[in-house]
Amino acid sequence: MSTEIKTIEKMANTEYKYGFVTDIEADEAPKGLNEDIIRFISAKKGEPEWMTQWRLKAYRHWLTMKEPSWQNVKYSPIDYQDIVYYSAPKQKKKLNSMEEVDPKLVQTFDKLGIPLEEQKILAGVAVDAVFDSVSVATTYKEKLSELGIIFCSMSEAIKNHPDLVKKYLGSVVPYTDNFFASLNSAVFSDGSFIYIPKGVRCPMELSTYFRINAENTGQFERTLIIADEGAYVSYLEGCTAPMRDTNQLHAAVVELVALDNAQVKYSTVQNWYAGDVNGVGGIYNFVTKRGACRGKSSKISWTQVETGSAITWKYPSCILQGDNSIGEFYSVALTNNMQQADTGTKMIHIGKNTRSTIVSKGISAGRSQNSYRGLVKIGPKAEGARNFSQCDSLLLGDKCGAHTFPYLEVDNPTATVEHEATTSKIGEDQIFYLNQRGIKTEDAVNLIVNGYCKEVFKELPMEFAVEAQRLLSVSLEGSVG
Amino acid sequence: MLTVKDLYASVEEKEILKGINLKVNPGEVHAIMGPNGSGKSTLASIIAGREGYSVTNGSVTFEGKDLLSMSPEDRAREGIFLAFQYPVEIPGISNATFLKTAVNEIRKYKGLEELDAMEFLALIREKMKIVGIDQTLFSRPVNHGFSGGEKKRNEIFQLAVLDPKLAILDETDSGLDIDALKIVANGVNVFKQQSKEKAVIVVTHYQRLLDYIVPDYVHVLYNGRIVKSGTKELALELEERGYDWIKEENNIPASTK
Ligand SMILES: Nc1ncnc2c1ncn2[C@@H]1O[C@H](COP(=O)(O)OP(=O)(O)OP(=O)(O)O)[C@@H](O)[C@H]1O
Ligand SMILES: [Mg+2]
Numbered sequence: 120m121s122t123e124i125k126t127i128e129k130m131a132n133t134e135y136k137y138g139f140v141t142d143i144e145a146d147e148a149p150k151g152l153n154e155d156i157i158r159f160i161s162a163k164k165g166e167p168e169w170m171t172q173w174r175l176k177a178y179r180h181w182l183t184m185k186e187p188s189w190q191n192v193k194y195s196p197i198d199y200q201d202i203v204y205y206s207a208p209k210q211k212k213k214l215n216s217m218e219e220v221d222p223k224l225v226q227t228f229d230k231l232g233i234p235l236e237e238q239k240i241l242a243g244v245a246v247d248a249v250f251d252s253v254s255v256a257t258t259y260k261e262k263l264s265e266l267g268i269i270f271c272s273m274s275e276a277i278k279n280h281p282d283l284v285k286k287y288l289g290s291v292v293p294y295t296d297n298f299f300a301s302l303n304s305a306v307f308s309d310g311s312f313i314y315i316p317k318g319v320r321c322p323m324e325l326s327t328y329f330r331i332n333a334e335n336t337g338q339f340e341r342t343l344i345i346a347d348e349g350a351y352v353s354y355l356e357g358c359t360a361p362m363r364d365t366n367q368l369h370a371a372v373v374e375l376v377a378l379d380n381a382q383v384k385y386s387t388v389q390n391w392y393a394g395d396v397n398g399v400g401g402i403y404n405f406v407t408k409r410g411a412c413r414g415k416s417s418k419i420s421w422t423q424v425e426t427g428s429a430i431t432w433k434y435p436s437c438i439l440q441g442d443n444s445i446g447e448f449y450s451v452a453l454t455n456n457m458q459q460a461d462t463g464t465k466m467i468h469i470g471k472n473t474r475s476t477i478v479s480k481g482i483s484a485g486r487s488q489n490s491y492r493g494l495v496k497i498g499p500k501a502e503g504a505r506n507f508s509q510c511d512s513l514l515l516g517d518k519c520g521a522h523t524f525p526y527l528e529v530d531n532p533t534a535t536v537e538h539e540a541t542t543s544k545i546g547e548d549q550i551f552y553l554n555q556r557g558i559k560t561e562d563a564v565n566l567i568v569n570g571y572c573k574e575v576f577k578e579l580p581m582e583f584a585v586e587a588q589r590l591l592s593v594s595l596e597g598s599v600g
Numbered sequence: 601m602l603t604v605k606d607l608y609a610s611v612e613e614k615e616i617l618k619g620i621n622l623k624v625n626p627g628e629v630h631a632i633m634g635p636n637g638s639g640k641s642t643l644a645s646i647i648a649g650r651e652g653y654s655v656t657n658g659s660v661t662f663e664g665k666d667l668l669s670m671s672p673e674d675r676a677r678e679g680i681f682l683a684f685q686y687p688v689e690i691p692g693i694s695n696a697t698f699l700k701t702a703v704n705e706i707r708k709y710k711g712l713e714e715l716d717a718m719e720f721l722a723l724i725r726e727k728m729k730i731v732g733i734d735q736t737l738f739s740r741p742v743n744h745g746f747s748g749g750e751k752k753r754n755e756i757f758q759l760a761v762l763d764p765k766l767a768i769l770d771e772t773d774s775g776l777d778i779d780a781l782k783i784v785a786n787g788v789n790v791f792k793q794q795s796k797e798k799a800v801i802v803v804t805h806y807q808r809l810l811d812y813i814v815p816d817y818v819h820v821l822y823n824g825r826i827v828k829s830g831t832k833e834l835a836l837e838l839e840e841r842g843y844d845w846i847k848e849e850n851n852i853p854a855s856t857k
Contacts, residue, residue, distance in 0.1 A: 122729070177685075209782050285823070389687070398802045513691070513692070543691035543692070545690075545691075547651065547652075548687075548688045549688050549690050551650050551672060552676070552684065552687070552688045552690065552742075553690070553698070553702075554672035554673045554676065554700075555649075555672055555673075555675075555676050555681075555682050555684075556676055556698070556702035556705075556758065556762065557673050557676040557702050557705040557709070557762070558701055558702055558705055559671070559672060559673045559676045559705075560673075561700070562705075566692075566693050566697065566698065566701060567691070567692045567693055568692070569689060569692075570692035570693040570694065570697060570741070571691065571692030573692075
């Protein structure tokens, strides 16, 4: 105990060596990270002391950790003292009309079939009152609060629902979990908070899109979703429009909790900037996503379509604690040009008769590298647990790579675990075959890729699925033939 | 219909076709025979528009249009169909989706209305009978896990559905059992009988297929040239005597190239 205090004191003192006090009126913290910066962030957000302390604990733990290097991706070292960890949510500069928007961006919007009014919002063009995102959000909010559903930003939740936040924040992904999760716990900017009360089925898909203050959640996003007994919620993260951001490192944390008979469905479409054809300027997306099926017969499903970022490193996971609980992971990860992705899932079977399904579809094109990494762990008490995994890799051309790392730990003899894996290559021969039947190359690639991803797309909410399909074809333009 | 004039083509500096002349009129059946590696598939590939070959001389026209400047998909839409010697497997797309897309691309090109799901189903039900293709193959990915014979049969099924003007069959008979050979040949004949204009080029090593698909002309392709042309009797003679006499006639020492 006393040694612990000493270490902290020592650390606090060393930090003071840099000796500056951050001006609370400033819009932006100076570059770098120390305890002052964390206090500054917390103060800026008007957080209660317990939150500040939590952040500091996370920071102190982070200092003792090493950046992981086991993942199958390569990048130049990140200088954590060269990052600005807080800047005030700035109102994006409003443009007056679509004519002021980068024509390339508009082209992509059109290809994705995004309606004009939405394009304006995404590009930061002033919109008329009819489609004001704030008013839309307000209408949603009223409807939701009638049902007792809490859907707000994490900052609001810390102020208005401290008991829930205290109880659940860090309960699935503790601040000691991993290097990037600890960093996130110390400096997280904002994110979504959802609570669905007992027995309530959320009547609509919830998405960041319609959340007030959704803009500028920044590079360290923190999301917490709790489905109380018998509750159901489907949440959509991201959107198919290209997300440009000057922050290179993104380290988000998402925690899901499902109590008895509750169900959480979490869908992601990730389309961060991937950099140019040489990978220059792309985003590093290092995310920790985990769901806990705490209650009996609860269910958590992750569906992800990952097409963006220079580097993607994430493993949405399920801890199947409750007896008869179910975990699902459906993933399409597409890499092109110089992109790298190391993604997969962990299914941790703890309770009896727990079941999990993994369907992973990796698509590599260009000179990209795509890895699936998955762990299925069956604990000693998980009588009758079952897992089915299917990991498919599709290679477009012959300069890209696909890798599969399935790990399996079974500590209960009654468990059934099935793993299937395939690798297929689409080369000139396949494309020519389709050409010879009257199908042009671009359509041929779309046909193959969409067919290949069908099993995952059908898990996405309808509209999202259509958008995701278009997104894949835009991302693959010119990659074959 | 198809005119190949003094065609020279090479792959990676290696000359493979050395002056091919061939004229196929509407309604005709031409058989092309010749030893392994003589350039039969190369000729078929160049007509269909596969990349990787450089045509160094000559021309290929189809109904008066310059084929060589057309994309492979446009050649297909114009009515050229190639039954592949080695049909490729395409994971992910079901035969049904693939064929529906192909049918409608070709219809669009011709200015016809696209078929909806019901009309398409009716079409394939009818055509399925011709080649006796199994319903279950239809919902599987294109050629995926098909046996050698099933792949060949699937080519002829596509021929029936897409209904081109000129069908080029590259060794569609290889790897077929006797019953399948008859079914495939019958498929080609049904295609031919649809109109007097349909033309067929059959590439084969075996006279047997030509008992069922009777050619008007037989050509021997040897070392990148058509060195002999004749009627169906030529195929019988080749079956009996092999290629050595042809090689000798062309002043090339037998058994070398
Ligand atoms: N892509 C290529 N690269 C190098 N050589 C090639 C290529 N394609 C064809 N060839 C060569 O060209 C020659 C003709 O090949 P082709 O496949 O046209 O013969 P074929 O008459 O169809 O033979 P078979 O009866 O065995 O099918 C062969 O020597 C072959 O090795
Ligand atoms: Mg051949």
